[in-house]
Amino acid sequence: MRQILTPSGDLSGEAPVDLEMTVRLYRAMVFARAYDRKSMSLQRQGRLATYAPFEGQEAAQVGAAASLEPDDWLVATYRDAAAMWMQGYPLELLFAGRTGHEAGGRPPDHVNVLPPSITVGGHMVHAVGLAWAERMRGSARIAMTMFGDGATSEGDFHEAMNFAGVFGVGVVFFCQNNGWAISLPRSEQTASETIAEKAIAYGMPGVQVDGNDVFAVYEAATAAVARARNGEGPTLIEAVTYRVGPHTTADDPGRYRNSDDSADWTKRDPLERVRIYLSEHDRWNEEWQSQVEERTVEQVEQAIALAESLYQPDPSHIFDSMFESPTEVLEEQKAELEALLEDDL
Amino acid sequence: MRQILTPSGDLSGEAPVDLEMTVRLYRAMVFARAYDRKSMSLQRQGRLATYAPFEGQEAAQVGAAASLEPDDWLVATYRDAAAMWMQGYPLELLFAGRTGHEAGGRPPDHVNVLPPSITVGGHMVHAVGLAWAERMRGSARIAMTMFGDGATSEGDFHEAMNFAGVFGVGVVFFCQNNGWAISLPRSEQTASETIAEKAIAYGMPGVQVDGNDVFAVYEAATAAVARARNGEGPTLIEAVTYRVGPHTTADDPGRYRNSDDSADWTKRDPLERVRIYLSEHDRWNEEWQSQVEERTVEQVEQAIALAESLYQPDPSHIFDSMFESPTEVLEEQKAELEALLEDDL
């Protein structure tokens, strides 16, 4: 398992980025954690529906997303808010769905990020089609898809990997192995030693990296993105990390794991090691960090307020996006609903 | 790729069976080929619906099936008639479906062979459930599933292999890599070097053998069956062979491959090498072989006549096997049909 920055903040290999960039990556991770924690408290206040926290996975998401060009495709999941945000998905839209309405599914026109996948597995195949189409159209865009360890059990993982391998499509398969598929530990999901080695079955390279080491993640992701862009085909990256929190706010990990596990993992915290590294290079201080955190909390509060305001309770909200132009049946049903609502007044 | 008996009939390793058994295996292969060729001519005469020939794959099917106990489960495909016959599936029932009716789906009660799978991929998962259930019930029975190279592209192959690996189920995954999925060559089905190496992705052993060498196939299958029976888990076997004929009688290989390929493969004929080996050991002679062939043709003719006679054109044939006891709706529909048929008279 490739590691560059040890949990204690020492380099065991060559840093893939300069201090400037390291600060940027760290800043993004600080943002991600503050965003995640704030979201948890908003959910407790009842302002968000179920939320899937990613604490502990900040380095994986930030390191991977940082390797993309602004217009590359990102096809990720309900747990990948940090990566989606880095690729340009506005905060308020990330919140919209969780405040209970659909407006969040439409990113700005220049942002090539699909709405987060709620079904496990199906979205990886989409990334293959996206990247393939870009190649057909002579564009240099590639696609990255993010998924969990559990998603590799689905048949669609197999079909996505196999198509990408056969047609040499420029896709980066980025797996965040956080140790759990809800209550199922990695060891009971598959009998393969690593997830990375599954790449052999598809004739593509597979690499396993310390998912809590943003340097290792960034290095592997950048190499895979380069391969994809150069037409050298797909890569599977397994970022070994840990889901420190519950599966979602509706989940109670106490039912299936003892708190020590998570405790161990906090020792391998993805932020702390970079903080040490930066402070040793005099690029970190307390108040800068708290500023970033406070700023994030403000942004999140603005974003969720905006998200809540985006919703217009209106039949058109339901009917008007089924087809480019609504069918007669949909018009009839919409009228039926509108009539009912008027009676209500 | 493991090979024991070379195409020229020489041993490059130790024969896994004595001459007695070799004669039996050869006899079965001669039967299989005669059966297959006779079926092709019956189809041309219009007595069989589409037929999927397996010429060239006799050693794979015979060698694999020979490794099973009489009551082990076999879950195979439309192309595996030889293996199913060896595991006890009566000839006339193998023909029934191809003469256009359903009676062929019910093997004798002591025969644990599922009707041939027509869908590609779905049946492998069934073998996992069968073997697992036997273990749960304390039986020593194991399950073997046969499938083609093309079937490994389906998501269900992945899910079957993964379940078997995780739960250590006693299944033998026997892949006949005959080079083609209808018109798609093996090289365009998957980018992995071999199919055997896909086993790594599921933490199970994978072996590649010369599928035209009945010794190599038998050796590998026997070892895998033993592992399964001893509770040591599943094995993937890739038997490299070749589909000498068309995909089915409805297919025209001329559209996608040149005849040289098949020509090459006839040089590696699975029967010829055993014939040479046996005659060198004075265990083969011309008239014995023609006797077996003639006997087979007679059996096949009896079988198909029987198969044709099995069919009673009768509404009950359609309605009475949907549930243990037909529902009211089915009774009504059956009555509706019977009324119509009476009008006909």
Added chain:
Amino acid sequence: MAEITIAQALNAGLGNCLDEWDEAIIMGEDVGRTGGVFRITDGLRERFGADRVIDTPVAESGIVGVGFGMAVAGMRPILEMQFMGFSYPAFDQVINHVARIRHRSRHRFTAPLVIRIPYGGGIGAAEHHSESAEAIYAHTPGLKVVVPSRPHDAKGLLLSAVEDPDPVIFLEPIRLYRSVKEEVSEESFRVPIGSAAVEREGSDVSLISYGAMMRECRLAAEQLEGEGVSVELIDLRTLVPLDSATIIESVEKTGRAVVVTESPRTAGFASEVAALISERALYSLQAPIKRVTGWDTVFPLKRGESLYLPSVRRVVSAIRGTLED
């Protein structure tokens, strides 16, 4: 007898099943350690062991296909799909194999398994978590489809489903899991598959529904009673095999029918019921058959749910409509 919810009745019923049949096992995602996302299998792994309450990888086709193989070998697997929207990857196994092996093998091989599927909206869930695709299962020959709407039926139908020699799709109304309570015996008992319940006798209109929508129908019937409208309320309980006699008898008596489902309208199960009535009771009809259903759209998220799900108001005004017609 204690008053319990549908969730508790199902949990108790599953316990009875595992007690009663050694061949019965439970298999699905998170059904073991956590007792399932809805806790329906809560405590069963502790009680019956990890060999009979099996946590599987995230692979629906595998769960159904492996369960199918187990059933063919003589087990009685009780499979759980975490939500109906996640049962689609298993359709091929259900349609091409589970529903057909008896026919394919002329009764030699059978698949006496149960697929439990939480379905329907109303809990403000994420996309794919509120589906009501029962019509797809009902349209598939070889399957039985059961949908309880109350604790007693939930337990009794579950036991019948597991005992049934053929595959049963067992749909559980998420919205009612914990909202309906009634007394349910701790004993093992059966509610027969294939019989509808006339929950409330009436003379003016037949109100026909099942599952989660029974709640709206019950409230609508009560409200209308106050207005002097006598509603005959029928809980189908089983979609396949359908108890058509009960439906036709009722419509012949009332001359009017309103069918309520939460699934999309086009080619939904309400259409089947309407077609049946128009075929068998046309001459008794005094007004058009009304379908009160979800719209032909994607099921909306939390804040749009009330616009999508048939409400008591919609049911009431549909009934008023047929009476005016």
Added chain:
Amino acid sequence: MAEITIAQALNAGLGNCLDEWDEAIIMGEDVGRTGGVFRITDGLRERFGADRVIDTPVAESGIVGVGFGMAVAGMRPILEMQFMGFSYPAFDQVINHVARIRHRSRHRFTAPLVIRIPYGGGIGAAEHHSESAEAIYAHTPGLKVVVPSRPHDAKGLLLSAVEDPDPVIFLEPIRLYRSVKEEVSEESFRVPIGSAAVEREGSDVSLISYGAMMRECRLAAEQLEGEGVSVELIDLRTLVPLDSATIIESVEKTGRAVVVTESPRTAGFASEVAALISERALYSLQAPIKRVTGWDTVFPLKRGESLYLPSVRRVVSAIRGTLED
């Protein structure tokens, strides 16, 4: 203009599509080298190259899921499922993604793809090769479902489907591929999606069908004409969006309706048509609506087909029935 078959019309239409839209590609199992098992894509790989006529691995979910991704990125994939019975592994992709991405992304992302599916029985094929599961697609919000029954419509609807900004399930009646001939222009032309065709005007009964069953309906109508019965024959051509106006108008005129499909009856599309009529034209009905359909069973093999498929006789006697009612 030459008289050509449906198979030839589709082949020509696919050629027009690849000529007309650079974004159009064809993808599926054996569509390239062999031109598909029914030769519908014959010669297109030679003409347009292997980059635009793509042979894929045997993986239906992958074909649809990858095609979906291509469509989202601006292509117009024309995907082929080899037989309808093999389209089931792709249901999850179709229902959860293809049908929903426009809604999910509020029009930002769309899936303008076509899934061509040969369907129906009558050719004595093996199991899974004779399915007629159109109701499942019709019940899925977000899909358009098209079913031609003659060469001209086959080509014109195909071009409309590929041009359509939304996903279209394009069902091809296997049994009619080579049995119906008519003159079809070599030019690129459209037949609009969503409009039924009154193939034959009549006054006694409305005979409503689509796809392969149009053959039986045409013969039945002719035969009955000889007996002095005037049949109005409607070819729906599109199931979603359904041309309800044409259906209702006709039934209001004739007062009688017979709906013919080859799919199983329960919750099939014939039920949707019957429900629609009973809702909108009840007072015009002089007799119960009759559904002539396949049975609620597995589709039989060759020698049982004639017992399963609605025959001209069945259609005729159903019509006679409604006239006697």
